[in-house]
Amino acid sequence: MSPFWGAVALTLVAGGSAAAQSQPPAEITLRPDLSRRIDSLYAPYTRPGTVGGVVVVIHKGEVIHLKGYGAAQREFGVPWTPDTRYRLASITKSLVSTAVLRLEDQGKLRLTDPVRRYLPDFPDVGAPVTIENLLTMSSGLWQDETLLALAGLRGSLTVDEIYQLSIRQRSLNFPPGSSMAYTDANYRILARLIATATGQSFWDAMATLVFRPLGMTSTLADPSLHHFYDHQAPTYVGGSDDPAPPLVNVPFHTSGDGSVITTMRDFIPWLLELRRDHDRPGSLFERMTRPFALGDGMSAAYRRGIAVFLHRGLIGWAHGGFTGTHYVFYPELDLIVANFTNQLGALAPIPVDQAVTDLFLASQGYPSGDVSRALAQVEPATGPVPVSDARALSGVFVEPRSGYVLATDPTSAGAGERPFLRYDFLGTEVRVAKAAEGRFVTPALQRGARLAITLVPCGGCSEPDLDVRQAGWPASRRFHRVVPGKLRPAPARDYLGVYHLAALDAYYTVAEEKGGLVLKIAAGVQASQVLPLTPLGPDLFRGLSADGGQFDLYALGTVSVKFVRGRSGRVSGMRFSVDRVRDLDLLKIR
Numbered sequence: 001m002s003p004f005w006g007a008v009a010l011t012l013v014a015g016g017s018a019a020a021q022s023q024p025p026a027e028i029t030l031r032p033d034l035s036r037r038i039d040s041l042y043a044p045y046t047r048p049g050t051v052g053g054v055v056v057v058i059h060k061g062e063v064i065h066l067k068g069y070g071a072a073q074r075e076f077g078v079p080w081t082p083d084t085r086y087r088l089a090s091i092t093k094s095l096v097s098t099a100v101l102r103l104e105d106q107g108k109l110r111l112t113d114p115v116r117r118y119l120p121d122f123p124d125v126g127a128p129v130t131i132e133n134l135l136t137m138s139s140g141l142w143q144d145e146t147l148l149a150l151a152g153l154r155g156s157l158t159v160d161e162i163y164q165l166s167i168r169q170r171s172l173n174f175p176p177g178s179s180m181a182y183t184d185a186n187y188r189i190l191a192r193l194i195a196t197a198t199g200q201s202f203w204d205a206m207a208t209l210v211f212r213p214l215g216m217t218s219t220l221a222d223p224s225l226h227h228f229y230d231h232q233a234p235t236y237v238g239g240s241d242d243p244a245p246p247l248v249n250v251p252f253h254t255s256g257d258g259s260v261i262t263t264m265r266d267f268i269p270w271l272l273e274l275r276r277d278h279d280r281p282g283s284l285f286e287r288m289t290r291p292f293a294l295g296d297g298m299s300a301a302y303r304r305g306i307a308v309f310l311h312r313g314l315i316g317w318a319h320g321g322f323t324g325t326h327y328v329f330y331p332e333l334d335l336i337v338a339n340f341t342n343q344l345g346a347l348a349p350i351p352v353d354q355a356v357t358d359l360f361l362a363s364q365g366y367p368s369g370d371v372s373r374a375l376a377q378v379e380p381a382t383g384p385v386p387v388s389d390a391r392a393l394s395g396v397f398v399e400p401r402s403g404y405v406l407a408t409d410p411t412s413a414g415a416g417e418r419p420f421l422r423y424d425f426l427g428t429e430v431r432v433a434k435a436a437e438g439r440f441v442t443p444a445l446q447r448g449a450r451l452a453i454t455l456v457p458c459g460g461c462s463e464p465d466l467d468v469r470q471a472g473w474p475a476s477r478r479f480h481r482v483v484p485g486k487l488r489p490a491p492a493r494d495y496l497g498v499y500h501l502a503a504l505d506a507y508y509t510v511a512e513e514k515g516g517l518v519l520k521i522a523a524g525v526q527a528s529q530v531l532p533l534t535p536l537g538p539d540l541f542r543g544l545s546a547d548g549g550q551f552d553l554y555a556l557g558t559v560s561v562k563f564v565r566g567r568s569g570r571v572s573g574m575r576f577s578v579d580r581v582r583d584l585d586l587l588k589i590r
Helices: 008-022 032-045 089-105 131-135 144-150 159-166 185-198 202-211 264-275 284-289 349-363 374-378 387-393
Strands: 053-059 062-069 071-073 260-262 307-311 314-321 325-330 335-341 396-398 405-408 421-425 428-436 439-441 451-456 465-470 477-481 497-501 506-513 516-521 530-537 540-544 558-565 571-578 581-588
Touching: 032 053, 032 062, 032 349, 053 264, 053 349, 062 264, 089 131, 089 185, 089 202, 089 260, 089 264, 089 284, 089 314, 089 325, 131 185, 144 159, 144 185, 144 571, 144 581, 159 185, 185 202, 260 264, 264 284, 264 325, 264 335, 284 314, 307 325, 314 349, 314 374, 325 349, 335 349, 387 421, 387 451, 396 465, 396 530, 396 540, 405 558, 428 451, 497 571, 506 571
Parallel strands: none
Antiparallel strands: 053 062, 053 335, 307 314, 314 325, 325 335, 396 405, 396 477, 405 421, 421 428, 428 439, 439 451, 451 465, 465 477, 497 506, 497 581, 506 516, 516 530, 530 540, 540 558, 558 571, 571 581
16 A cells, blocks of 8 residues: 555554444434435335435534435445445545645645645646645646546556646646636645645545544545445446446546545534534634635635535535535535435435435425525626527537637527526536626536626627637637538548647547548547547537446547648647646647
8 A cells, every 4th residue: 555545454443443332323313304304205215225325414513314225235235324434535625625724724834835835746837836726626737537538548547646647737727716627636636735744644644634633433545446445335327226237437546536435424523513613714614615716806616625505595515526425514504414325327416415405494394495595695696598599609619729619508599598508618517697688607606617608790600609708718719600511621631640649648540430530549449539520610620539338437528629730731730628638739740
């Protein structure tokens, strides 16, 4: 085991003995009416052999419901209990943020410190990246997991190996602090920084700073998702009726982004710590949720290991994990709801937390619909997108200079108003609502990239183009509408050949297959390494990575490709962009 992780096994023994001595109640149901409602919600998942989950409800600091449902391990019918271990995945980030803030209290770091002060091998990316930028996902760093796919790497990569790939980065997706992109690399780097600042392994530092002070005796961390500990539930993929659902397979290691394994009972002390003195300046909650402005002057939805969560007019604060974990704290109600579920495709953790919140509100006599004006008081006024506007905004648009693609789903312009119009922007979903006539924006508290869009006349077509501004861009950019009948692509032979991506030392091939162009990454033999290219304009293409199977973490999704020509007029290279890794330059070598 890498020294980075420390002596996990020794802590497991101690944690197990402490849990055995405490003999906590198997479940808690202090509000019978609420508990009956939650039991009914989970009833379909309590049949023999059906995977379920565990849920906790905390009101005014008191645990009023804590109970497991269904099978945690379906093959042998092992039930879910509050003491079932489960991998938190990205909720780990909330705990890492807690550790960083405690290090700040101890004077061992400042959030304004540059990362290179602690990690001298961290690359010079043209602008200082601070600890605050990492915590708030505003660093502009590339998504390291995407780099694995772009480099054509397969197999079980360690945290150190992923870091060696990450530090090849020499440019950013956007200037630090100007925009936000949810990127796991930020928290993997924070884990290394914590180890350096404390002189301990990452695991030992987390235990010293967070787990032991809060009495989280059954909590541990392990970089490999292939390792399972006593009483730990696996994560399945597929519907509840699948007779043999596959297990989630994550081939690379995790650290500050998703390595923590805990039980719901052990997680409760941290939830209570988040709540403690939450309305006072300097509390953990206040520091984690403290607002800051991005380049467009609006507050970010993701703060420091926690994000805004909107439900029925309430502003909650939440985080989730891809393994089926989620928690939310509503300060206005003094209510915390959290759940773990281990069958992706059956129970979804965010809707479960919303449904349990609704059941709590119903048990308290709240009417249906919005129960708060909190959101309306902080969100700039926007309105639904009318049908006529939705049609004008819908389609495929491309920005010629970068090759970036912005596209709506073909069904987006259906009948009736809609609160948002959804775009695919470089493989990530972006929502916009109407701000004024001809102007549409992503509401400030919506997660993900934020766009401001203005309709502008399109030369030679009946529908408008889009003038687009993203937080982090110094100026707006014109996205031209793609009109398929007017495309005049160059001959395919112009693009055929081999291209070298120096940043990752990877080779890509553009070939002609079945009458169309395809881009092949590395060997190009796996489904997710072959991207059919669709022409969108002169030397501009959109690629779509195939899904190599259920939960294929190497599938890139939508990519943009802009071929570059030299003085001779021949193609000399390409510029490649994908969600969270933008503007990669490749040189054509043959």
